[in-house]
Amino acid sequence: MVSIVDVAKAAGVSNKTVSRVVNGEPNVKPATKERVQGVIRDLGYVPNMAARLVRSSRSLTLGIVTDFISTTPYSGDIVRGIQEWAEENGRTVLLANTNGDRDKEREIWRTFQSHRIGGALYVSMYHREISPSLGDVATPTVLVNCHPEPANGYPSIEPNDYQGSHDLTRYVLERGHRRIGYIRLNPKLLGAELRLSAFREAVREAGLSDSDVDIRLGMEGPIGSETNRVYSQAQDLLTGSNPPTALMCGNDEIAFQAYLAALGAGLRIPEDISIVGFDDFQTVSLALKPELTTAALPYYALGYRGADRLMRVIEGEKLREDHLVLECPVVARGSCK
């Protein structure tokens, strides 16, 4: 593989001059610069990052640690956001997946260290509280789609489930609905609590009473192997006496099953029953007919802006104890009212 010395020889300059050209440093005569660049092209020289890193110990690669990449396919958009940022900023991305295993997590951390990464993004695939076991290392780290346990203050970036659910509930209320059903996510999910409490709050603010809402548990049990009661709960809710006019769902996949239950019961959407979801998982939300009104989880932005924050941490800004929250905008489509 052609090295900086080869280029220097061929161009008749010192290796330091080549280095200067490669790194865009000043103090190179334009003529020399062009000649060197020509040789670089001709010889197909590509700088060796490893050698550069050994000498300067300033790494341009950053690590991504994901947890359950398999169970929530759509959140891959977080990774895409990070990649996009990395590409725009001349960084490269090292990827590893814990599969929820603590030992593996520690091992990954060692691997990243051995690659002397500049910083890391710890990406959770569902919104939750975590305590990453990063060893006792001082690598700059930002938590994405999760937040740290109270004590250990990593900076983080998360979606605002509360605001999203509150806005969405208001959207439904503003369309005149006064009897509202709600099918919950697995209570073990952080988002479940936030979304439900925002729903309750918005409904209370609108002056509805407890008897105006009908809250059901859609999923329960350990995450990844939960019991799914959505379909039967939706059936029960929709075909009971005095059914709601609107049905809010913990996420789009629940809404999806609610559609099936509603259609199976001979109801038309949205004429007989309005349905809204949460997440804006487009494979579902855009495939449903009518398309689903929902609140959008800003996955891509979570990744992109998370990477941006990481860079700031790397460059020395003190962001510890700094937790950023991104809005979940309501996406109005045809399924409500």
Add this chain to the structure above:
Amino acid sequence: MVSIVDVAKAAGVSNKTVSRVVNGEPNVKPATKERVQGVIRDLGYVPNMAARLVRSSRSLTLGIVTDFISTTPYSGDIVRGIQEWAEENGRTVLLANTNGDRDKEREIWRTFQSHRIGGALYVSMYHREISPSLGDVATPTVLVNCHPEPANGYPSIEPNDYQGSHDLTRYVLERGHRRIGYIRLNPKLLGAELRLSAFREAVREAGLSDSDVDIRLGMEGPIGSETNRVYSQAQDLLTGSNPPTALMCGNDEIAFQAYLAALGAGLRIPEDISIVGFDDFQTVSLALKPELTTAALPYYALGYRGADRLMRVIEGEKLREDHLVLECPVVARGSCK
């Protein structure tokens, strides 16, 4: 950061001996070995891959190039398969995404070169024929979920859409269906052609005539921004005179919309109409009620075995012109007959 020299000093041996211990080389007295390992633990020494690479030029990291990671969320399983393999084999993974942009592709290739990766996996997110623009580099490369244009012989690994569709059609026929509807994928997709022709062949083998099948175009237009006619086509097909008893769909998302159309038309699944999909995209196939009978695209295995093949190429096996094809098994669930 603690280096091999620090360890050597603290252990009272030469740096080469430490190196030997770290790399599990022979000719180290057990006592020395243990002492060194103790010091390594105490000092928290982590080998510097960059330095190792500079010296030995044998890279333990491999690159993944993806194209449209965003449009097909579920195919992230391919990446998961690769990661799993990498982890089991002590390799690290560098990730980059072209977004379908040729220039970016070339740039990624340069970046990978500058990291001196040992080999690369070119991963397409939907099954297709490609001509990767890898520059004139000799980095070992394996194509995953796609195959090379005739001329340039990269080894590849792909799903067997034809076999999957053929088996699935036979499964449907064996359940006694003699009038079958079919909603096609976008013809621009390689899988679309393979699946449809396998369907036609299986139907012909069973002695059905052209009038027994009703083939509709569900999607068309440029990939990523296609026109979706599935819902209306399904409605039309199911509510016409002399409707089919079984409806086969180009993929699970089409089947999903067919469900909606069927339920909307007051049909019961599978009593009035059997529906089958393709892909086994579990977010859809397991959420549908009844759960969807389909053929499983072996995404995970594609990644895992693709990585395995890459290693073999790296180690010098001649696999050029070697194209591996993985079976798509029928997954029987409740939606058929």
Add this chain to the structure above:
DNA sequence: TTGTAGGCGTTATCAT
């Protein structure tokens, strides 16, 4: 504006 010398952390080579 350009070049020289030295060193980063590691492995390879050859001695001991």
Add this chain to the structure above:
DNA sequence: ATGATAACGCCTACAA
């Protein structure tokens, strides 16, 4: 079984 020394490709520091 262990060590001394050179070399990998690059950058830093300093000199010219």
